[in-house]
Amino acid sequence: MTTYFNNGVYADKETIKVSIDDRGYYFGDGVYEVIKVYDGKLYTDQEHFTRFLQSAKKIRMDLPYTIDEFTGIAKKLAADNGIVEGHVYIQATRGAAPRMHNFPGEEVEPMITAYAIHNPRPLSKIKEGVAVKTTDDIRWLRCDIKSLNLLGNVLAKQEAYDAGCAEAVFVRDGIVTEGSSSNMFGVKDGILYTHPATNLILNGITRRVILQLCAKHSIGVMEEPFTLEQFKEMDELFLTSTTSEITPIVSIDGKIVGDGAPGRVTERLQQVFEETIHELKME
Numbered sequence: 001m002t003t004y005f006n007n008g009v010y011a012d013k014e015t016i017k018v019s020i021d022d023r024g025y026y027f028g029d030g031v032y033e034v035i036k037v038y039d040g041k042l043y044t045d046q047e048h049f050t051r052f053l054q055s056a057k058k059i060r061m062d063l064p065y066t067i068d069e070f071t072g073i074a075k076k077l078a079a080d081n082g083i084v085e086g087h088v089y090i091q092a093t094r095g096a097a098p099r100m101h102n103f104p105g106e107e108v109e110p111m112i113t114a115y116a117i118h119n120p121r122p123l124s125k126i127k128e129g130v131a132v133k134t135t136d137d138i139r140w141l142r143c144d145i146k147s148l149n150l151l152g153n154v155l156a157k158q159e160a161y162d163a164g165c166a167e168a169v170f171v172r173d174g175i176v177t178e179g180s181s182s183n184m185f186g187v188k189d190g191i192l193y194t195h196p197a198t199n200l201i202l203n204g205i206t207r208r209v210i211l212q213l214c215a216k217h218s219i220g221v222m223e224e225p226f227t228l229e230q231f232k233e234m235d236e237l238f239l240t241s242t243t244s245e246i247t248p249i250v251s252i253d254g255k256i257v258g259d260g261a262p263g264r265v266t267e268r269l270q271q272v273f274e275e276t277i278h279e280l281k282m283e
């Protein structure tokens with residue numbers, strides 16, 4: 001599998017050597033993106049690479065390429081590896097230097113790696129829905145940065161898996177924020193609710209597509225905080241992410257959501273989301 005490694009080197013993954021002094025390895029000092037590939041084409045790549053540069057800037061790291069240059073790297077990886085349905089993973093760390101918390105000298109360049117892999121759409125989960133488990137949101141207060149600092153997310157996801165659930169729902173001071181690797185949505189009386197895009201959540205690209213689709217199809221939206229109690233009383237729940245698309249939630253902490261099947265508004269959004277994928281394929 002060809003992999004992108006600093007300065008345009010495309011090599012077999014097994015041949016790439018990353019320094020043990022890399023700050024991503026020491027501190028999680030870096031940022032990342034996951035870009036979906038449908039029918040061999042990148043989906044919402046401009047939005048992902050815009051966020052990639054924004055995340056880097058938020059941690060005071062300058063990346064050496066433009067959005068279009070990153071898009072070119074991702075397209076080449078998808079093409080070189082013959083990816084039809086999958087995703088491109090890309091990350092940038094602050095580079096390799098002797099371990100010290102403060103930033104290394106300017107001679108140390110960011111270390112960028114990327115690869116493209118097959119990853120079929122989770123169609124059964126999208127159709128049937130998943131169970132989720134709540135957990136305290138004990139993460140730092142810059143969840144808006146798509147950083148490599150994912151220990152809080154990893155522990156939450158494992159806690160959900162240990163309980164036989166697919167995702168963890170973070171609750172901070174009684175308010176539902178997001179999932180360990182997804183955004184959270186609820187539907188009550190036909191109105192869509194989701195946490196506002198603040199420092200407490202990642203402003204997901206899929207989340208943005210959903211809100212655009214709601215505006216286009218006249219589905220009311222309330223981007224305001226809601227309590228876990230309110231979340232559990234919603235008629236429908238679903239989660240979104242690049243890899244999960246729109247996945248219905250059929251139970252939360254063992255409590256059945258609605259009638260236990262994906263809701264009407266959820267399925268409508270899945271339908272119009274599917275149309276955006278079809279439009280990409282027709283380009």
Ligand SMILES: Cc1ncc(COP(=O)(O)O)c(CN[C@@H]2CONC2=O)c1O
Nearest residue numbers: 180181182183202204205206241242243
């Ligand atoms: C904490 C968190 N919130 C929300 C999202 C949804 O964002 P997107 O809609 O932009 O994907 C993700 C996606 N995380 C990526 C998506 O797939 N795997 C990941 O780690 C995430 O990690």
